Amino acid sequence: MIAFRVLDENGLLDLWHASASTPRPGQTTFRATGHPWSQESFLAFLGAGDCPRFSYFIATSDLCLELVCSADPAVEIVGPALVAPPGRSA
Numbered sequence: 001m002i003a004f005r006v007l008d009e010n011g012l013l014d015l016w017h018a019s020a021s022t023p024r025p026g027q028t029t030f031r032a033t034g035h036p037w038s039q040e041s042f043l044a045f046l047g048a049g050d051c052p053r054f055s056y057f058i059a060t061s062d063l064c065l066e067l068v069c070s071a072d073p074a075v076e077i078v079g080p081a082l083v084a085p086p087g088r089s090a
Helices: 009-021 036-040
Strands: 003-008 030-032 056-058 063-069
Touching: 009 030
Parallel strands: none
Antiparallel strands: 003 063, 030 056, 056 063
16 A cells, blocks of 8 residues: 545545446445546656556545555455444444
8 A cells, every 4th residue: 555545525526527427337446546636646646667556445425545556455354344323423
């Protein structure tokens, strides 16, 4: 992992608009490049040789985790999932 950020989904409006014309295969997990953060922080996205870096997203109804990596990240569930009732956060 090179960098990460946690943001609310309003920070992803450009990606949501792009998804309207080219739907994502996964609704809450997806990969992207060329979005505003990659332009603002281009050193984090500057790959070495033939290893381009991408943003990998995990989105919820409130927040989004974005990871910058040069390879697909591994996700491991280490405990039980916490599910909040509608209208409440976990």
